[in-house]
């Protein structure tokens with residue numbers, strides 16, 4: 001489903017250059033479940049942002065479902081992202097002035113789903129992450145783990161082909177974390193491709209394969225668990 | 226150092242009331258190191274905000290260093306918070322338009338430390354958390370774990386009597402997480418009181434005592450490790 005070749009990402013800050021990615025080549029088959037690990041600052045979120053069509057590499061190629069992403073203009077890029085990819089952000093990125101419910105509805109608004117269907121699907125998803133009774137709360141009125149679960153619900157609601165989850169269990173206790181992993185697992189069994197960044201030893205080998213990044217490059221890429 | 230009796234916190238949202246804390250009584254001696262655990266939404270951050278003089282309880286009393294905090298006006302409250310307490314927030318709460326360095330300097334600005342001393346101490350603290358080369362980056366130009374470490378550095382920089390750390394290692398790999406725990410440990414040996422909320426099994430029993438919250442109340446409070 002994805003094929004990256006020689007991805008680099010360089011941030012320029014005045015006279016300084018930060019090489020966040022220094023040549024990443026990775027192939028993922030549809031239906032795989034990958035864990036991405038590595039030290040803080042090694043480039044995991046940067047890689048996820050490129051794979052998730054939220055950012056463009058400095059050099060290198062990225063094929064998603066056999067299409068070269070660098071050839072797309074911003075509108076087509078956003079369209080692929082909305083329709084095919086669900087992204088759980090490391091820092092949640094919920095809209096502060098919208099309720100949990102409206103936050104979860106948002107990808108469906110872009111996707112043109114009618115209001116009643118949106119609301120129903122969003123409520124069902126909030127129920128699945130245990131937050132049916134928090135639907136009206138805004139992010140500031142939710143605990144850290146509740147915000148994280150709203151971000152997870154939002155990523156699943158358009159039934160994407162691929163889910164990118166950046167540290168999805170970091171703020172969750174073991175029981176709720178296991179429930180979320182259970183959801184990702186059944187989605188994966190139903191054919192959804194999952195790429196998960198994690199530092200959490202409790203979920204690190206959930207998928208069959210582990211990629212370790214170090215200093216912006218792939219250090220290892222092995223079958224596990 | 227702290228004594229809470231019957232703390233409650235109720236959020237009113239229109240017709241609905243959320244009882245985040247339903248009667249928490251806790252005594253902590255100066256120099257202790259406590260872990261606070263419990264399910265997502267159980268009231269841990271709410272309790273930390275009250276103990277950290279960032280919020281007031283609905284009912285109940287809170288004595289910090291033998292002073293009843295409810296008797297203080299907002300200015301005195303803020304003064305105690307700035308001088309005696311270092312807070313690492315679950316969602317970091319860094320100022321987006323300031324660099325890492327300026328974010329770490331901020332508590333010293335309130336504390337009236339002169340500019341050169343501030344800068345020097347802030348740089349030293351960033352070095353201790355491994356971010357000397359990221360001093361000029363703003364939060365959006367930092368990885369999740371780097372933002373978390375800036376939040377940690379900021380909490381330590383006024384040499385507080387008590388550190389409240391809400392999920393301090395959630396975004397950190399094992400090596401960096403262990404370094405942070407090492408810092409907290411040596412501060413504790415030097416007499417600093419530490420209260421740490423965590424879901425991370427790798428650090429859960431770092432202190433000698435574990436308090437478990439459930440539904441806004443203390444479920445257990447035991448010696449561990």
Ligand SMILES: Nc1ncnc2c1ncn2[C@@H]1O[C@H](COP(=O)(O)OP(=O)(O)OP(=O)(O)O)[C@@H](O)[C@H]1O
Nearest residue numbers: 141143144145146236245265266267268269270271
């Ligand atoms: N401003 C608010 N208005 C309404 N309800 C709130 C508000 N802040 C928190 N809550 C609710 O209070 C409860 C306790 O929240 P708190 O942030 O203390 O939980 P927590 O134990 O820190 O959870 P986590 O492990 O997910 O961080 C949650 O159910 C939350 O929805």
Ligand SMILES: Nc1ncnc2c1ncn2[C@@H]1O[C@H](COP(=O)(O)OP(=O)(O)OP(=O)(O)O)[C@@H](O)[C@H]1O
Nearest residue numbers: 011020040041042043044045046366368369370371
């Ligand atoms: N906008 C930016 N400008 C400059 N440097 C950046 C920017 N964004 C990220 N960086 C740098 O790029 C490097 C990689 O960042 P990235 O967020 O991908 O790390 P990560 O592996 O996700 O780390 P963590 O585990 O801490 O979340 C970091 O050293 C970071 O400081």
Ligand SMILES: [Mg+2]
Nearest residue numbers: 045090368369
């Ligand atoms: Mg990251």
Ligand SMILES: [Mg+2]
Nearest residue numbers: 143144270315
């Ligand atoms: Mg919390």
